[in-house]
Amino acid sequence: MAVEMGLWRADEGNLSRLVPTSIGLESQLETYIESDPTMLGETLLIIGRQVATSFGGFIDLLALDETAAVHVIELKRDKTPRDVTAQALDYGSWVAGLGRAEIQAIFETYKPGIALEEAFAECFNETLPEEVNSTQTFTIVAASVDAATERIVRFLNEDFGVPINVVFFRHFEDNGARYLARTWLVEHESPQAPGTAPTRQTKTREAWNGSDWYVAFGEESGSRQWTDAQKYGFVSGGGGNWFSRTLKNLPIGARVFVHIPKAGYVGVGTVIGEARRFDQALVEVDGVETSLQSLPLVGKYRHDGDAEDENAEWVVPVAWIKTVPREQAMWKNGMFANQNTAAKLRQKFTIEQVTDEFELDD
Secondary structure (H helix, E strand, C coil): CCCCCCCEEEECCEEEECCCECCCHHHHHHHHHHHCHHHHCCCCEEEEEEEECCCCCEEEEEEECCCCCEEEEEECCCCCHHHHHHHHHHHHHHHCCCCHHHHHHHHHHHCCCCCHHHHHHHHHCCCCCCECCCCEEEEEEECCCCHHHHHHHHHHHHHHCCCEEEEEEEEEEECCEEEEEEEECCCCCCCCCCCCCHHHHHHHECCCCCCEEEEECCCCCCCCCHHHHHHHCEEEEECCHHHHCCHHHCCCCCEEEEEECCCEEEEEEEECCCCEEHHHCEEEECCEEEEHHHCCCCCCCCCCCCCCHHHCEEEEEEEEEEECCHHHCECCCCCCCCCCCEEECCCHHHHHHHHHHCCCCC
């Protein structure tokens, strides 16, 4: 049974039904959605309009949600129910083969001069995930409904779990005021992303260059201080296994990009030694290896129960390439940040921004 929408005006207990009209609506819906994608029931970042596929078709709208899954948005216009559903799935099969670089290229064409990472951060107040386009969702936008479309979409969605749905808009006018009403064919929920095939991860996430690492230097009042690390050449973390275990993964020769949470990036350097407990750590001072704990430090690097390795502060010596004081930390929306103390830095956007700001050689 086809979906029907009704709208009534209530005047002093009397109801007057408004008659919908679709005149000109379908030609405007694409622009409406582009200007305010929340019309579709969730926050979306439009990344392309009339996107050319490799087989000659054009996708009306492409978008990312907060998980970086891609939404294929196709307007019904004058297509038959069979054609519009087949076309949405056909476009989806092409989109599914796009890697992160292709998604970024589509956005660059749509919004020249704006980095996808910046736009994503502004839209969702989150860093663009490492995995982009690991799943796809298909939305058909229609101004009118028919039983055939309902039957096909329900069959795919409810019987086979295909993330396809139809959103219907109807246009009403009343005493000079215009209204849009919206409803979904299948009860609308944010889809649960299925498991991603390992073979696609190399395309949907940025490749790691094998040398760059992210390090979070968590300054705390009375505890570790960036001025110490900057002066004596080290990064550190500890007070629990969670804070030190990833730091121990830093290999000698790795290039580290150091970030102070809630401040920004403050240093880039090369790891020159293995992680050691603070009370055993050595740093180079005037060319001489020196016990770190013997130096005049601003911060405190001891923790309750740090006789146990898992509670100790762990230190990794670094030869700085470039550092700046905390007050000059650099940050742009969309740059990489992570709750782990150390992580592989894959995000090209962050590497490029820090490299340019710190005037480093590529």
